[in-house]
Amino acid sequence: MKATKSKTTNQITETDSEKLKELFVDGLKDIYWAEKHLAKALPKMAKNATSDELKAAFEKHTSETEEHASRLEEIFGLVGEKAQAKKCAAMEGLLEEADEIISSTDKGTMVRDCGLIMAAQKVEHYEIASYGTLRNIARTLGHSDVADLLQQTLDQEGETDHKLTELAETYVNEEASAE
Numbered sequence: 001m002k003a004t005k006s007k008t009t010n011q012i013t014e015t016d017s018e019k020l021k022e023l024f025v026d027g028l029k030d031i032y033w034a035e036k037h038l039a040k041a042l043p044k045m046a047k048n049a050t051s052d053e054l055k056a057a058f059e060k061h062t063s064e065t066e067e068h069a070s071r072l073e074e075i076f077g078l079v080g081e082k083a084q085a086k087k088c089a090a091m092e093g094l095l096e097e098a099d100e101i102i103s104s105t106d107k108g109t110m111v112r113d114c115g116l117i118m119a120a121q122k123v124e125h126y127e128i129a130s131y132g133t134l135r136n137i138a139r140t141l142g143h144s145d146v147a148d149l150l151q152q153t154l155d156q157e158g159e160t161d162h163k164l165t166e167l168a169e170t171y172v173n174e175e176a177s178a179e
C-alpha cells in the first residue's frame with residue numbers, strides 16, 4: 001500500500017479509506033463465495049463421516065454456515081453494497097482436499113474421520129483468518145455494527161474449530177491408530 005499515512009498523526013487519508021473499503025468489499029465477496037460453497041460441501045462431509053459425533057458436528061456447522069452467508073448479506077447492505085460472490089480459489093482448493101480425503105480413505109473407518117477433521121480444520125482456520133482481518137478493517141473504517149456481526153461469525157468458527165480438536169483428541173486419533 002502507498003505510504004500516504006502520516007508519520008506523526010497516524011491518520012488514514014480519504015484515498016486510503018476508499019482503497020481500504022475496496023479491499024474490504026473484495027474480502028466480503030471472497031468469504032461469501034466460500035460460505036456458500038462450504039454450505040454445499042458440509043452435508044457431503046457429514047454423510048461420509050464414520051462417527052455420529054463428527055456427523056453431528058458437520059450438520060450443526062452446515063446450518064451455522066448458512067447463517068454466516070445470510071449475515072454477510074446483511075453486512076453488504078450495511079456498507080451499501082450489493083451481495084456478490086467472487087470465486088475464492090483458497091476455499092475451492094480446501095474443498096477439493098476434503099473430497100480427496102473421502103476418495104482415498106475407506107468407508108466406515110476412523111482414519112477417514114481423522115482425515116475429515118484435518119480438512120475441516122483447515123477450512124475453519126481459513127475462515128478465522130479472513131473474518132479476523134475483515135473485523136479489524138471494519139473497525140478501522142468506523143463500521144462498529146459490521147465489526148460486531150463479523151465477530152459473531154468469528155466466534156462460531158472458533159467454537160467449531162475447538163469442537164473438532166476435542167473430537168480428534170478424545171477418541172478419533174485413538175481409535176484410528178487401533179484400526
Ligand SMILES: [Fe+2]
Nearest residue numbers: 035065068127
Ligand atoms: Fe463460516
Ligand SMILES: [Fe+2]
Nearest residue numbers: 124127157160
Ligand atoms: Fe466455518
